[in-house]
Amino acid sequence: MRPAMIWLCLLILATGPVVLAASSPFLAYRGPEYIAGGFAGIIALSLMLIQPLLAAGALPGLSLARARLWHRRLGGALIACTAVHVGGLYLTSPPDTLDALLLAAPTPFSVYGVLAMWGILLTGGLALLRRQIAPRIWRLAHNALALVVVAATVAHAVQITGAMELRSKWTLCLAVLGATGITLFRLRVLTPLRRRGASRG
Amino acid sequence: MLTPFYTRRSFLVTSGLAAAALAQGGLAGAARAATLAPTQSMRGGSNNYRPGAPLVDRLGSGFWVTGTVRDAASGAPLEGVRIQIWAATTLGGEREPRNHGSVLTAADGSFRLETEQIVPNFGQPHAHLAYDDGAFRTVFLRPVMPSARDTSVNADFVLARA
Numbered sequence: 001m002r003p004a005m006i007w008l009c010l011l012i013l014a015t016g017p018v019v020l021a022a023s024s025p026f027l028a029y030r031g032p033e034y035i036a037g038g039f040a041g042i043i044a045l046s047l048m049l050i051q052p053l054l055a056a057g058a059l060p061g062l063s064l065a066r067a068r069l070w071h072r073r074l075g076g077a078l079i080a081c082t083a084v085h086v087g088g089l090y091l092t093s094p095p096d097t098l099d100a101l102l103l104a105a106p107t108p109f110s111v112y113g114v115l116a117m118w119g120i121l122l123t124g125g126l127a128l129l130r131r132q133i134a135p136r137i138w139r140l141a142h143n144a145l146a147l148v149v150v151a152a153t154v155a156h157a158v159q160i161t162g163a164m165e166l167r168s169k170w171t172l173c174l175a176v177l178g179a180t181g182i183t184l185f186r187l188r189v190l191t192p193l194r195r196r197g198a199s200r201g
Numbered sequence: 202m203l204t205p206f207y208t209r210r211s212f213l214v215t216s217g218l219a220a221a222a223l224a225q226g227g228l229a230g231a232a233r234a235a236t237l238a239p240t241q242s243m244r245g246g247s248n249n250y251r252p253g254a255p256l257v258d259r260l261g262s263g264f265w266v267t268g269t270v271r272d273a274a275s276g277a278p279l280e281g282v283r284i285q286i287w288a289a290t291t292l293g294g295e296r297e298p299r300n301h302g303s304v305l306t307a308a309d310g311s312f313r314l315e316t317e318q319i320v321p322n323f324g325q326p327h328a329h330l331a332y333d334d335g336a337f338r339t340v341f342l343r344p345v346m347p348s349a350r351d352t353s354v355n356a357d358f359v360l361a362r363a
Binding site: 026028029030031034089092093095096099104105106107109110159160161162 | 243244245247248249289290291292293294295296320321322323324325326343349
């Protein structure tokens with residue numbers, strides 16, 4: 001695929017769901033804190049499509065160093081989105097949000113949202129400790145956390161009836177799972193196999 | 202010669218006994234129906250509850266919250282029991298005062314309240330209903346609509362004496 005096409009596809013996949021959610025009729029019945037909290041969640045889901053592509057250096061026209069820099073920046077944005085998501089929901093309905101955080105909510109998707117939240121916060125903490133941890137261990141922990149966060153976020157998002165338009169939500173979720181799965185498969189399965197093959201030579 | 206596993210006579214006897222047992226079980230079941238298992242509060246049922254919602258004729262139009270109230274001890278419908286109802290609707294969220302109201306049950310134990318369309322809130326389209334008036338044990342319900350396009354939701358109460 002030509003570079004321009006790749007960037008266009010990414011732009012449509014990542015921003016399409018946000019634009020469609022912005023036209024949801026439900027927004028008219030919600031307060032600003034609920035709307036902000038909801039969109040922070042949708043934007044976080046979109047960022048999860050870009051993150052593995054940046055980490056893998058799969059986006060054309062970006063050096064690996066620049067891609068990694070943006071990966072760190074978007075990682076920070078993910079933490080900010082998570083904070084706005086939970087904070088906005090808390091301002092909208094403290095009891096519902098506390099129930100979710102304490103794993104006592106009646107909604108089956110809440111537990112996945114809380115799991116993703118802790119995964120994102122732990123990933124942020126791990127990023128701060130990068131220099132103190134052996135690279136091999138650090139990468140394994142980061143990859144494992146990324147997988148948990150992505151799987152939990154998708155399980156959270158698809159069960160929610162809300163502002164997101166259904167088809168664009170499922171498309172984005174499958175794209176996020178695909179990008180994460182392929183990147184992790186290359187990093188943790190293909191690359192080690194190739195390396196072993198090369199050393200046997 | 203092979204003896205048949207059961208004879209026609211033994212079949213008649215056993216089936217007669219089985220029928221009698223079933224009939225007895227049925228009668229016992231009917232007698233037990235008089236006492237019903239009390240409805241348990243649902244998780245999150247009391248969220249955004251504002252005690253003492255005013256008695257209203259209606260909270261809006263186009264959507265119906267319905268249900269029945271029965272006594273756990275007798276199974277009989279309860280008349281004049283206050284049920285408090287609230288939900289996120291097109292008027293606003295669950296904390297919006299215009300989305301809170303109470304109704305009294307009719308002689309047949311049924312209640313119904315017309316509201317604005319209920320909209321998904323915190324990921325699920327749902328209503329909240331409460332019995333919280335002391336004579337019976339307090340119950341908070343949180344029925345979920347199968348679809349956000351539904352124009353009614355039902356919740357039944359079986360109340361146990363406090």
